[in-house]
Amino acid sequence: MSSLTSLSDQRTQKYSFGVARDLDSDPVRLSPSRDNLDAVVNSAYRQVFGGIGLFEVDRVSIAESRLRQGNLTVKGFVEALGKSSAYERIFLNTASPHRFVELNYKHFLGRPPASEAEVSTHVKLLREQGYAAEISSYVNSDEYQEAFGDDTVPYLRSVNSLVGFAQDTFNKTFRLSGGAAASDFSMGRRSRTVAELLGYPNYAIPLPSQGRPLPKLSNFARVTKGPQSVPVVSSPYGGFGVGERVQPRYVRQAKDDAIDKATLLRQLYRHVMGNPHLMETERPHALESQFLSGRLSVREFVRGLCKTPLYRSRFFETTAPYRFVEINYKHVLGRSPESQAEMGAQLDRVITVGYDAAIDWLVDSEEYSNAFGEDVVPYLRGVSSGDGRSQANFNRTLSLVPGYAGSDSVRSDSRTVDTVAGASSLAVATRSTASSGSVDAPGKRFRIVVRSQRAGSRRRLATTTYVVSGDNITSQLAFIHRDSGRIVSLTEIT
Numbered sequence: 001m002s003s004l005t006s007l008s009d010q011r012t013q014k015y016s017f018g019v020a021r022d023l024d025s026d027p028v029r030l031s032p033s034r035d036n037l038d039a040v041v042n043s044a045y046r047q048v049f050g051g052i053g054l055f056e057v058d059r060v061s062i063a064e065s066r067l068r069q070g071n072l073t074v075k076g077f078v079e080a081l082g083k084s085s086a087y088e089r090i091f092l093n094t095a096s097p098h099r100f101v102e103l104n105y106k107h108f109l110g111r112p113p114a115s116e117a118e119v120s121t122h123v124k125l126l127r128e129q130g131y132a133a134e135i136s137s138y139v140n141s142d143e144y145q146e147a148f149g150d151d152t153v154p155y156l157r158s159v160n161s162l163v164g165f166a167q168d169t170f171n172k173t174f175r176l177s178g179g180a181a182a183s184d185f186s187m188g189r190r191s192r193t194v195a196e197l198l199g200y201p202n203y204a205i206p207l208p209s210q211g212r213p214l215p216k217l218s219n220f221a222r223v224t225k226g227p228q229s230v231p232v233v234s235s236p237y238g239g240f241g242v243g244e245r246v247q248p249r250y251v252r253q254a255k256d257d258a259i260d261k262a263t264l265l266r267q268l269y270r271h272v273m274g275n276p277h278l279m280e281t282e283r284p285h286a287l288e289s290q291f292l293s294g295r296l297s298v299r300e301f302v303r304g305l306c307k308t309p310l311y312r313s314r315f316f317e318t319t320a321p322y323r324f325v326e327i328n329y330k331h332v333l334g335r336s337p338e339s340q341a342e343m344g345a346q347l348d349r350v351i352t353v354g355y356d357a358a359i360d361w362l363v364d365s366e367e368y369s370n371a372f373g374e375d376v377v378p379y380l381r382g383v384s385s386g387d388g389r390s391q392a393n394f395n396r397t398l399s400l401v402p403g404y405a406g407s408d409s410v411r412s413d414s415r416t417v418d419t420v421a422g423a424s425s426l427a428v429a430t431r432s433t434a435s436s437g438s439v440d441a442p443g444k445r446f447r448i449v450v451r452s453q454r455a456g457s458r459r460r461l462a463t464t465t466y467v468v469s470g471d472n473i474t475s476q477l478a479f480i481h482r483d484s485g486r487i488v489s490l491t492e493i494t
Helices: 002-016 037-048 061-069 074-082 085-093 097-109 116-131 131-139 141-149 166-174 236-242 258-272 285-292 298-306 309-315 321-332 340-350 355-363 368-372 392-401 470-482
Strands: 446-454 460-471 485-491
Touching: 037 061, 037 074, 061 074, 074 097, 074 131, 074 470, 085 097, 085 131, 097 116, 097 131, 097 141, 097 236, 116 131, 116 166, 258 285, 258 298, 258 321, 298 321, 298 355, 309 321, 321 340, 321 355, 321 368, 340 355, 446 470, 460 470
Parallel strands: none
Antiparallel strands: 446 460, 446 485
């Protein structure tokens, strides 16, 4: 009798955390007779979309039809759901990067991320290879195949102990479960696991049925309020919007398939056009077609892209002459101009022999050949040391980086003309995701006194005091500014 009571208590406890699956229930697996197709489809939608009730228009009808006809495996159907426009709209476009990745782990692998390294790897993958590659990385992984195979719908398997994972995986799993009647969308855009992944001590999990809020993390202010602002790039270079010191190199190869070519094309637009948002009508389709068919090398595509009316209108016709030159060096050679002589030489070519000849001079240069050849997509070389380049070029190159969400076309004035002409070296401001640049900062603590003010109001509110460590201070300052706060004082705590 006691054993029956114990099992009932366990089930009740598990339901109270919002996990509506019995301890002894089996995962939903497509039977050989395929007579449980409806259950498989419904379970897949519920798992991948995190309990969200979808409208008929959001259902992935083509993939669903192929599954019912036997032309698609359950694994393929799960991947199609993840790559659908509905999933992208609900989870990518409305959540922080950290939240998006942790939900992907839950939806496709049935567990939370195990470490900050896992999250950073997927954020980098999303940024460099795109949305489809990010989804495929889960479904086509060895872990997915071992856990679910081709015919089992993913499920929250980490409610039980997993071999090779830490004990706190159990805690993080229940943080991602908002209750039996809740959905992943209704739980907000902020990460539920970031505090533990970044090393903050574990805290108690409130039971959803009791309605107790999570306790505030008083020494981790970036998580308690406002949009998700915790950096997910561990490298200090992430603070400048460049990710890492060693930039990834994309090389065209004869064995490239359609996905590889699309990735190359995306990186070419991102670098040469300065991280733009291009409308379909703005893209040079004839040039794209020649590149994808193999009639143009990467080098010739760069040349053609820089000569398009779109590039010319964005970076030549509407900007200062020195801005055109510095951005031209960045896009074609991956660095800032080294000297006034380099800037003057490029301007002289534009004036004397024309715009196209000035582009050809950079693309046909010996430096371009040595750095990229015919098949390497240009990248930001100036963020690391190079032969023949001064140390000041590092700062000037970083000053040309607008950040992950910025675009080179938003500025019309030069960023480097003063320093190239001989003025003192400029200080480069870090982005909002940076950790402090001070050597000693991580070991220090600072007190920030802030007076807040609501937008559109003349009434000042009470002051707030934050105590933060040196490695968190930049993100904390960005958080304060986003909340329209006014910093009264910033002092080091000795």
